Amino acid sequence: MTQTGNIFNIQRFTIHDGPGLRTELFLKGCPLRCKWCSNPESFMTFSQPGVYRTKCISEEKCGECKEVCSGENVLQFFEGKIGAIDRQKCKHCLACADACPAEAIKQWGKYMTVEQCMEIIRKDRGYYDRSGGGVTVSGGDPLLQSDFVQQLFKACKEDGIQTCLESTFYAEWEDVLKVLPYTDLIISDLKHMNTEKHKQYTGVNNEKILENLKHLAREGRDMILRIPVIPDVNDDDINMKETADFILNELDGHVRTLQLLSFMRLGEEKYISLGIPYRMEDVELDREEFQKKVEKICAYFNDRNIHCLVGTKEKE
Structure with a gap:
């Protein structure tokens, strides 16, 4: 194996x-x-998404992360930009990190x-x-x-x-x-x-x-x-x-x-x-x-x- x-x-x-x-x-x-x-x-031990708000293009202009997230209200936006992730709801699928074009969501692991x-x-x-x-x-x-x-x-x-x-x-x-x-x-x-x-x-x-x-x-x-x-x-x-x-x-x-x-x-x-x-x-x-x-x-x-x-x- x-x-x-x-x-x-x-x-x-x-x-x-x-x-x-x-x-x-x-x-x-x-x-x-x-x-x-x-x-x-x-x-x-598992892979995680990390949020870097200053890199976010904005929910209005981009929103790619929201499109691919399978959970409800997992991604949290403040003043139009990604600010946090509800870690209790997150499934750690990392689709949001894959979709983000600006690396505002970074894959750790x-x-x-x-x-x-x-x-x-x-x-x-x-x-x-x-x-x-x-x-x-x-x-x-x-x-x-x-x-x-x-x-x-x-x-x-x-x-x-x-x-x-x-x-x-x-x-x-x-x-x-x-x-x-x-x-x-x-x-x-x-x-x-x-x-x-x-x-x-x-x-x-x-x-x-x-x-x-x-x-x-x-x-x-x-x-x-x-x-x-x-x-x-x-x-x-x-x-x-x-x-x-x-x-x-x-x-x-x-x-x-x-x-x-x-x-x-x-x-x-x-x-x-x-x-x-x-x-x-x-x-x-x-x-x-x-x-x-x-x-x-x-x-x-x-x-x-x-x-x-x-x-x-x-x-x-």
Whole structure:
């Protein structure tokens, strides 16, 4: 049976998630709901329409979306332009997105076969060879589509292409094992060491994540770990000390780089397009002072002999 995956974005020539120049596939579906997430289009496993009102030609001059929508009062217009979708009534058929000539309704998520993905990936083979790059799958969380990732990575390895898995690792170990034989590099987050606070800010506890990371270390797997540094959430000294202790005591030297990702207000337009509240709008900070704090945290990890950098660079 041909394996398909639901993909909401493919970025070529990216340099942020793994070494060299990469092709990165972002897969739909995530078990976490991090309050600071900049990719709300990744939350659901199914394809969704997103609304971009400023692009709408107008209900009067166009109205193509209304013509093809099979539901009643699903599409909601304000002052003559598409403004929202009643998500309770929407069947996610995406006929409206297909019909819209102005991309005022955008389709988030498209089912693709492994071979369709490989056709795109193979176009960049020369860049991988020259830069030491390859393919990264991210999300959402690609382990929600572990069968697809397994087959995609297997095809990459058959073509001699390096692979990188970026995951929350809030997953069953059996799903990790499907992908692991075809995975060269792993990227994951350490969002918070306190399980109650982890659940408060991400919607899930962290026990499964930490156990999977320990499993990966025992398997001898190289990892890039990341901390999204969020003001007044996980940027305190206690959390950073516990994070360092975990890396040193439990991961046995298999973290090749720890990357600190400074909080940025990103993705607000996508939240609006999906009718989801953006939960970080009240966060105010002095960017310069916050960056100094992140640099201080970076110095702390390096002082404890954990190779740490600010940003998504792998080496310095």
